[in-house]
Amino acid sequence: MFSTVLVANRGEIAVRVIRTLRELGVRSVAVFSDADADARHVREADTAVRIGPAPASESYLSVERLLDAARRTGAEAVHPGYGFLAENAGFAQACAEAGLVFIGPPAPAISLMGDKIRAKETVAAAGVPVVPGSSGSGLTDAQLRAAAREIGMPVLLKPSAGGGGKGMRLVREEALLADEIAAARREARASFGDDTLLVERWIDRPRHIEIQVLADGHGNVVHLGERECSLQRRHQKIIEEAPSVLLDERTRAAMGEAAVQAARSCGYVGAGTVEFIVPGDDPSSYWFMEMNTRLQVEHPVTELITGLDLVEWQLRVASGVRLPYAQADITLTGHAVEARVCAEDPARGFLPSGGTVLALHEPQGGGLRTDSGLSEGVPVGSTYDPMLSKVIAYGPDRPTALRRLRAALADTVVLGVPTNAGFLRRLLAHPAVAAGDLDTGLVEREAGGLVPEGVPEEVYAVAALLRQPPPVPAAGWVDPFSVPSGWRLGGTPAETFHHFRVPGHDPVRVGLRKGAAGSASLTFGHAGDREERADACGPVPSLPGSESARLVEASGARVVIELDGLTHTFSRASSPEGVWLGRDGDTWHVQDHDPVQASLGGAGRSGADTLAAPMPGTVTVVKVAVGDEVVAGQSLLVVEAMKMEHVISAPHAGTVTELDVIAGATVAMDQILAVVAPREES
Structure with missing residues (x-):
């Protein structure tokens, strides 16, 4: 058995491999980029080596830096995990040439099975049944169309060098073959640097075993x-x-x-x-x-x-x-x-x-x-x-x-x-x-x-109940007028209004009216449903809500409430933007929402005119400039995150009046990217 093994990966697979190395008494070496300096796999390994900045191309995909880390730490073998260079024949060969054992198959086996066309031909020769499809590599568009007609529609176009579904296209109509082949080649070339395609019979309602x-x-x-x-x-x-x-x-x-x-x-x-x-x-x-x-x-x-x-x-x-x-x-x-x-x-x-x-x-x-x-x-x-x-x-x-x-x-x-x-x-x-x-x-x-359509009312109820002022001490006298409790002499208890928002959902107003023994009644509605007066002494118009709400426990990371006789238990954590709540595997980020501030955001910075980042990521492409005229549906920007590209398109015909990012910029979720002012006729 080896004495030291370098794990050329990150995240859960690196932690998984390190666990077995520890059980076998083998010294583990982790590698990390700047983005992973505090990651769990770094802490759990016996030794850790920085191999570069955050981009994978400069760290986890750098063969030279990985081999240098192995040399510096005296590793005898390299475990590639999965993803990154795990199925890279060049990396396996480089390890062998450096005197390292690659914990995986020989480089020729990786190369052979990494080419889907050669792999099918090889296993078919060994008597293994293969999906009916095209034969030979380097087929032209015309040859692919001919193979599809011979197989019979529908067919599946697949990149020979790819995996993970990238570049795959299901084509059900022969008339669409030319366009779909062109699109599949573009995706394959962008993802794998190789636009070689094969075509296979599509099997309806298949199982993957x-x-x-x-x-x-x-x-x-x-x-x-x-x-x-x-x-x-x-x-x-x-x-x-x-x-x-x-x-x-x-x-x-x-x-x-x-x-x-x-x-x-x-x-x-x-x-x-x-x-x-x-x-x-x-x-x-x-x-x-x-x-x-x-x-x-x-x-x-x-x-x-x-x-x-x-x-x-x-x-x-x-x-x-x-x-x-x-x-x-x-x-x-x-x-x-x-x-x-x-x-x-x-x-x-x-x-x-x-x-x-x-x-x-x-x-x-x-x-x-x-x-x-x-x-x-x-x-x-x-x-x-x-x-x-x-x-x-x-x-x-x-x-x-x-x-x-x-x-x-x-x-x-x-x-x-x-x-x-x-x-x-x-x-x-x-x-x-x-x-x-x-x-x-x-x-x-x-x-x-x-996927639930909305946010459960008890989520907003928790947020409102957590914002209650602390209870009045049981011992001693407290001036009731000095406590913001809603107590009124000879009048109706005041209703306090809170405005919240869960990203991706409409803002919600929660009215909270305190009762006896820490209880309260709640009303729910969308922010802006009606005019809200500062003087809330009089009767409050009826809204759907709860007659009985009570905060049972709010200690540490746990919150328990009673809402109309039902008990709800949540996990809780706080962030500068609001409170995070979790239950049954779902999570909600409840943020304070200022309806006045939102209405003062200015024309062109809210509603359908504004284009926001749908996810945290990096702007990889910017196709327009301020002042450009665009048509509805035109591609304006591309945001990439976690191996997924998302195209930001114009919501309507109009003029780009604001452009707040450049190519290469890192953006947060919901960050404003651009504003398209509509044409009057649209």
Whole structure:
């Protein structure tokens, strides 16, 4: 076994690898950019080395800086994690030339399986069934169109060099092929520097099932069962489980053997994954899609049902150990499900989010495991991937594992950064998911019904009750006129009005009228519903609200209120802009809202004329200048965050009257970017 291993990655995967290194007594070396100087993986490693500024191209993607860090710390091996350089054949070769062991497959295997066209040809020659599609690389647009017609519509266009859904295009009509091929080439060229495309048959309502393989350097290869990865959004997996309810033992054995043959065909060594697409109505008809030549994000579910530590076996295989297992020795016990918690806001169309982690609780134990790179006080920026952590549940059967995972997501608290934890909890409760009736389009079809339309009234009730003045001391006499309690001699108790806003939602006014024994009644309405008089002694017009509200507890990070006889418990954290509240995996940032100040913002700086950043990120493209005439829908700017580009378009025809950013500028969520004054005729 190695004595020192450098982990060439960050976040939760770096923490995960370091954990196993610690258990094996191996010294760990972390690397970090300036953006990650205070990150958890830096603190948990035995040694940490700065490798450059925040941009990945100057730090985590710099082969020279990674090799220099390994040399300076005496590392004998490099674990690439996943993402960044994990599937970069050049990096694997550079490690070998520097005398370092790359904890992964040989560079030729990475190169072969990284080219989707060559990979399909190679595994097909080994007898592995592949998705019907085009053959050969470097096809012209005309050849791609001809292949699509031969296969039959609909078809899927895929970049040969890509992954993660970037550049993929589903084309259902032959007349659209030319435009879609051109668009797919542009995206592939921008994402991977290679616009080579292939075309494959599209399978309606498919399931995505992958097989984990493990191979040593002595010719031994076994598979560790399958993982169901059909719950995806924008071609990105969000829920994974093992085993799949779709497969029987015969199909599982056949797919496992096909995966083993695919691994043998490229001379694979280490842990890898062979991915298949499977028609939901005919599991016996499975086709090879691609091979991931690295550890997968979802590897924990396989670890839980096999009892094997895959990172440990990556290390052992890389150090020359022979696998002690035959295929008959691998058994699958129980069921495991994993959910990916990401920095994104479902209420804002799943746009990337960011912020500082103000309060954190991640469940562990009792059939639960959280792999995370988070810690309190650490900022989550827009530079890297949005995945923050993985919550995994294990049980003797699937219903138990699902139930435990839903409870764990409800118990997950990440205040200061909006996440998708609540969305994932609701997805797991969907009847189709509970029944195992899955396909890769399910999430996109059902997403709208899994995102609450508004903010629960109890969220605003908490904010209003927390703003009450402290209670009057029980002992001694206090002048009632000196306490801002709403007490009036011979009159109706005053109603205090508070204005709040949760980003992405309309401002809300909460009226609070105090009662006896700390109780209060609340009214709710949109700010500006009616004229608000400073003198609130008289009767208050009736609004929908609560007759009984009481703050039960407000200590530390916990807030408990009673609202019309129901008790609601929230996690709480404060920020300069307001209070963060969390419950059942959902988070809300409740900010004070000044309706007068908003109305004085000036023409052209509010409403439909104003273009604001939909997410924290970097302005990568500015296409207009002040004074330019634009048409409705015209692309004006591009904001990039966490590997996602968002185009800012003109809301209507008009003139650009303000432009508050330049290319390269870092922007916060809701920051004003530009103003387009409409033409009179529009």
